[in-house]
Amino acid sequence: xxxxxxxxxxxxxxxxxxxxxxxxxxxxxxxxxxxxxxxxxxxxxxxxxxxxxxxxxxxxxxxxxxxxxxxxxxxxxxxxxxxxxxxxxxxxxxxxxxxxxxxxxxxxxxxxxxxxxxxxxxxxxxxxxxxxxxxxxxxxxxxxxxxxxxxxxxxxxxxxxxxxxxxxxxxxxxxxxxxxxxxxxxxxxxxxxxxxxxxxxxxxxxxxxxxxxxxxxxxxxxxxxxxxxxxxxxxxxxxxxxxxxxx
Amino acid sequence: xxxxxxxxxxxxxxxxxxxxxxxxxxxxxxxxxxxxxxxxxxxxxxxxxxxxxxxxxxxxxxxxxxxxxxxxxxxxxxxxxxxxxxxxxxxxxxxxxxxxxxxxxxxxxxxxxxxxxxxxxxxxxxxxxxxxxxxxxxxxxxxxxxxxxxxxxxxxxxxxxxxxxxxxxxxxxxxxxxxxxxxxxxxxxxxxxxxxxxxxxxxxxxxxxxxxxxxxxxxxxxxxxxxxxxxxxxxxxxxxxxxxxxx
Numbered sequence: 001x002x003x004x005x006x007x008x009x010x011x012x013x014x015x016x017x018x019x020x021x022x023x024x025x026x027x028x029x030x031x032x033x034x035x036x037x038x039x040x041x042x043x044x045x046x047x048x049x050x051x052x053x054x055x056x057x058x059x060x061x062x063x064x065x066x067x068x069x070x071x072x073x074x075x076x077x078x079x080x081x082x083x084x085x086x087x088x089x090x091x092x093x094x095x096x097x098x099x100x101x102x103x104x105x106x107x108x109x110x111x112x113x114x115x116x117x118x119x120x121x122x123x124x125x126x127x128x129x130x131x132x133x134x135x136x137x138x139x140x141x142x143x144x145x146x147x148x149x150x151x152x153x154x155x156x157x158x159x160x161x162x163x164x165x166x167x168x169x170x171x172x173x174x175x176x177x178x179x180x181x182x183x184x185x186x187x188x189x190x191x192x193x194x195x196x197x198x199x200x201x202x203x204x205x206x207x208x209x210x211x212x213x214x215x216x217x218x219x220x221x222x223x224x225x226x227x228x229x230x231x232x233x234x235x236x237x238x239x240x241x242x243x244x245x246x247x
Numbered sequence: 248x249x250x251x252x253x254x255x256x257x258x259x260x261x262x263x264x265x266x267x268x269x270x271x272x273x274x275x276x277x278x279x280x281x282x283x284x285x286x287x288x289x290x291x292x293x294x295x296x297x298x299x300x301x302x303x304x305x306x307x308x309x310x311x312x313x314x315x316x317x318x319x320x321x322x323x324x325x326x327x328x329x330x331x332x333x334x335x336x337x338x339x340x341x342x343x344x345x346x347x348x349x350x351x352x353x354x355x356x357x358x359x360x361x362x363x364x365x366x367x368x369x370x371x372x373x374x375x376x377x378x379x380x381x382x383x384x385x386x387x388x389x390x391x392x393x394x395x396x397x398x399x400x401x402x403x404x405x406x407x408x409x410x411x412x413x414x415x416x417x418x419x420x421x422x423x424x425x426x427x428x429x430x431x432x433x434x435x436x437x438x439x440x441x442x443x444x445x446x447x448x449x450x451x452x453x454x455x456x457x458x459x460x461x462x463x464x465x466x467x468x469x470x471x472x473x474x475x476x477x478x479x480x481x482x483x484x485x486x487x488x489x490x491x492x493x494x
Contacts, residue, residue, distance in 0.1 A: 018265065019269065022268070022405070022407075025404075156433070159269065160432070160433055162433040185407070187406065190441055196444070
């Protein structure tokens with residue numbers, strides 16, 4: 001923890017909330033909430049917009065998503081425990097949306113963690129979607145706004161999650177570098193140190209043995225590589241009346 | 248995240264829970280819970296035992312602690328928001344127990360975070376108290392046991408806390424080094440990286456600007472230095488029938 005966070009003269013705060021369950025403790029005075037679910041919901045959302053979809057409706061239950069199966073103009077997507085739910089053709093894999101023309105389509109999506117976090121943050125002034133895919137576009141936009149920013153990690157089944165927190169650290173670092181932002185929370189300082197440990201190679205996040213095992217079991221390695229590659233898109237999905245649209 | 252956690256052949260798990268609110272998500276199959284509140288409850292508890300107290304009764308409310316004010320053989324201690332509660336002579340400062348002969352005394356203590364976490368963990372098979380003060384003694388004892396170990400950080404008002412997590416990383420590292428322990432949770436991996444960033448100088452935890460401000464405001468610097476100095480005691484407080492005693 002050699003290089004201190006120097007932020008005594010900042011105008012706005014950027015803070016990190018590690019798990020959805022702690023959101024109420026961090027939400028006060030936050031104008032913008034960035035929802036983060038790197039593996040894989042928010043990465044898939046950015047990929048889908050990048051490949052043409054018009055809007056994404058995040059829903060809480062499989063039943064809600066199921067009503068859209070087979071409806072013209074809709075793609076129903078449901079993931080639980082890292083896998084596509086039975087009866088659905090789409091889960092939360094971003095690669096499912098690549099190499100397709102999705103113009104005019106609406107995705108109705110429910111996932112284990114990400115869509116839950118989006119629905120939790122609904123009450124905030126602005127809710128946007130973050131991922132490595134749109135890191136630079138998103139950080140430039142956040143710097144251009146005059147709001148406190150909360151980086152809300154979706155976690156894994158309500159628990160702390162490494163890749164979401166490392167990404168939060170990466171995004172936070174850019175906001176602090178702008179000179180406009182500072183941090184107050186210990187979680188934000190910790191995210192910075194996690195990011196510093198991983199920044200030379202984001203794939204290293206997957207190296208820790210237990211994580212690699214899960215990713216191999218679920219055959220997620222191609223997805224994981226895609227989700228950890230920065231700046232593949234300039235799209236910033238934003239929540240408007242319960243639906244995600246291109247900003 | 249260069250040096251991977253190698254733990255494929257471990258027999259027991261050591262995991263880190265960052266906040267009390269997440270305890271139910273991490274408690275399954277954990278034989279021993281180590282409660283951690285570095286600044287300052289668990290540091291003060293170890294210091295008090297080191298200086299002779301017989302037992303410490305952790306209580307949840309100020310009212311419970313207040314009943315013991317002035318009673319012979321009892322020291323009533325209450326801290327809220329980092330300060331001694333009005334009417335009490337003791338809060339959670341470990342330095343209050345140094346340079347005193349406390350033999351035969353019982354402390355009844357309530358604090359913002361630490362005593363809450365102890366009461367939360369009550370149902371576990373064994374609950375012990377961790378701090379930098381008893382780091383080596385505690386890690387040696389944990390290695391000698393044949394149980395999964397959960398490191399429960401008390402946090403700050405239900406939020407993530409840096410010094411508790413760094414200490415959890417330090418303790419975890421020793422258990423892993425024994426060859427008997429491995430980790431599965433992302434929170435444990437993150438704690439390791441936080442510890443690695445701080446291990447050359449634990450006082451550096453306090454360097455991050457917002458923390459230093461709070462510690463200076465509360466005039467906690469002498470306490471903080473004491474609480475971050477490893478191996479001042481070989482006492483391991485353990486919970487027996489709701490009371491902490493020397494093991």
